[in-house]
Amino acid sequence: MLLGNQYFGAREPWIPEHGYLLGVAAQRFEELENDLAVRSICSQAIQTIPAAMRRRGMLCFISTVRGRLTHVARSIVYYPAESGKDKLDIWNLTPLPAPVLVSAIKKKLKGKQAWRARRALDGGHISSSAFKLVMDALQDVDEAAFRVADGLIDRRPPPPDATPTSARTNWAYQRDAVVTCLEIARIPKEQLEIAPQLGEDASVGLTSIFDNDEDVTTIEDLAILQDLDVADEGWQFVKRQRYPARLFTNGDTRLTVILANKQSLETQLGVDLIYVNETLKAVVFVQYKMFTGVDGEGGYRPNEQLSKEIARMDTLAETLATIKSDETCEGYRFGADPFFLKFCSKLLTHEDKGHVPGIYVPLSYWKRLAKSPAVKGKRKGTIVYANTFGRRHFTPTHFIDMVGRGWIGTTGLQTDVIVPYLKAAIEGKKGVVLAVQSSVVSEIEDEEPPRRSPTLRKPRYPGKKAKVIQI
Known part of the structure; x- marks a missing residue:
């Protein structure tokens, strides 16, 4: 796990209600890792998710190799991006012990919402109903990968509230x-x-x-x-x-x-x-x-x-x-x-x-x-x-x-x-x-070109007073 990849100062319960499958190229993934190392959080523009699902914890499955899940992370959507898409904030990025075939997970899906989960595993938002099916199928396919993903979920009850002072x-x-x-x-x-x-x-x-x-x-x-x-x-x-x-x-x-x-x-x-x-x-x-x-x-x-x-x-x-x-x-x-x-x-x-x-x-x-x-x-x-x-x-x-x-x-x-x-x-x-x-303003700004001082026109008849016209 990267240094600075964890930005919660104290233990807090974190239980995701839904998920997201994010496919990124290797170069873009490296940029996300660099952002995590510096700022403890990174962001990626994604297709819009249902408005009711914003501001709710979302377990993010990341694929850097086509057809395989390689990483898992905590994520959430707070605001839309300037491009009109949603902005997915990601942290706690963790590699899986070994890449997991998406096709293998699809085969293990069971239940009435299995069709919805299969479609979501092609990339994008995983609804609340499909999310549990995906986690169950992941456990059947790869127990070690499931433990890593489930380890990001914190179900422990919070400590008791202190006496107000x-x-x-x-x-x-x-x-x-x-x-x-x-x-x-x-x-x-x-x-x-x-x-x-x-x-x-x-x-x-x-x-x-x-x-x-x-x-x-x-x-x-x-x-x-x-x-x-x-x-x-x-x-x-x-x-x-x-x-x-x-x-x-x-x-x-x-x-x-x-x-x-x-x-x-x-x-x-x-x-x-x-x-x-x-x-x-x-x-x-x-x-x-x-x-x-x-x-x-x-x-x-x-x-x-x-x-x-x-x-x-x-x-x-x-x-x-x-x-x-x-x-x-x-x-x-x-x-x-x-x-x-x-x-x-x-x-x-x-x-x-x-x-x-x-x-x-x-x-x-x-x-x-x-x-x-x-x-x-x-x-x-x-x-x-x-x-x-x-x-x-x-x-x-x-x-x-x-x-x-x-x-x-x-x-x-x-x-x-x-x-x-x-x-x-x-x-x-x-x-x-x-x-x-x-x-943010760049440290190096373009210098304003020097302004040319106006040149005063020499009088045609030195010493002669200019004619004054009163209106």
């Missing part, structure tokens, strides 16, 4: 913020080798989810402020990674995630997410809030801390309102509010890999809701539950799609005033997650 709550918030950034940038979230929950054996001095990550570069927080003081267009201060940062890549997209001004997780009150889509020049701000109770049944009561946070956002909003309107197509947004609140209902369990369950609402909508009778409790206090919002909220899927396509956030003309706010946020006492998405 302030540290574990903020661990989940930080991880959720980074996962959100990865999904907006269309980078597989499995590249984040961070467990869903803070383990019982975690060191006392942990200050962020990146503390144990060897790929993170660190420097004193003062260097961040010095760097921000420099007028530097294009968010170059983020790309240089001179401070706690982690770089994720996928194709031509780079995502730099920074956990700035880290404090003890026990004393943090939450995580602010700042997402900068450099390609579309849109900036979005998210404030996390937690419903109380095991499943959020206790609701959320606005407090003085929220009022202070809203006041800081209002200060920036007033500045943004003074910027002239962006009339370009790229600068169009659904609304002028780049601020959102995410109300979370519970922490992740150990087997979860995605987002902390919750809902997003724009800050401007929250202000209206907070004044309405819908938020008044039995004792005339203000309290909200998940059902208080009804259908008037965005799910993580909705939010990620709108940010990724540039439908919400600041306009391009407003980004010039964002740096002072970022400096103020980093100077605060809360952990701030800042992510900048940009396209």
Whole structure:
């Protein structure tokens, strides 16, 4: 198995619901292996699979020799490729002890869905019903190959959930913020080798989810402020990674995630997410809030801390309102509010890999809701539950799609005033997650040809004043 071919940071159950037979040429297979060695994951464009099967574990059988299975791997489809096909993300690539004849597997297929399995073994998606038949036939044909394929399936139950604490709550918030950034940038979230929950054996001095990550570069927080003081267009201060940062890549997209001004997780009150889509020049701000109770049944009561946070956002909003309107197509947004609140209902369990369950609402909508009778409790206090919002909220899927396509956030003309706010946020006492998405630019760019200086025409009559014509 290649080094870097395994990118799960902790044991997590992985049970595929369907499969895929991928045939690749030897040269292309070598490129996939190189990608795995460097990035722990590789991608291949494939024919589209049923939409309902996306985001579900898929055991991938790979054939580098016509008519024979040579490798097996874990895989999943998250997003379609730019070509209109689907993008198959592959990891845990493992060679079979010996190539297995596809024709031999076809002969061993049994059951009503055998015809479907035979057709799938010609190449492409293997449905849920056919997948079990293929695995049973593989076991009959080659027990050793079956053990390798079955070894990628992890059916062990997850460890019990830890008792919620302030540290574990903020661990989940930080991880959720980074996962959100990865999904907006269309980078597989499995590249984040961070467990869903803070383990019982975690060191006392942990200050962020990146503390144990060897790929993170660190420097004193003062260097961040010095760097921000420099007028530097294009968010170059983020790309240089001179401070706690982690770089994720996928194709031509780079995502730099920074956990700035880290404090003890026990004393943090939450995580602010700042997402900068450099390609579309849109900036979005998210404030996390937690419903109380095991499943959020206790609701959320606005407090003085929220009022202070809203006041800081209002200060920036007033500045943004003074910027002239962006009339370009790229600068169009659904609304002028780049601020959102995410109300979370519970922490992740150990087997979860995605987002902390919750809902997003724009800050401007929250202000209206907070004044309405819908938020008044039995004792005339203000309290909200998940059902208080009804259908008037965005799910993580909705939010990620709108940010990724540039439908919400600041306009391009407003980004010039964002740096002072970022400096103020980093100077605060809360952990701030800042992510900048940009396209990969070649290190060697074509130099712009030198412009020819215009040559001034010599006067025909030196010393004579030019005739002035007044209109």
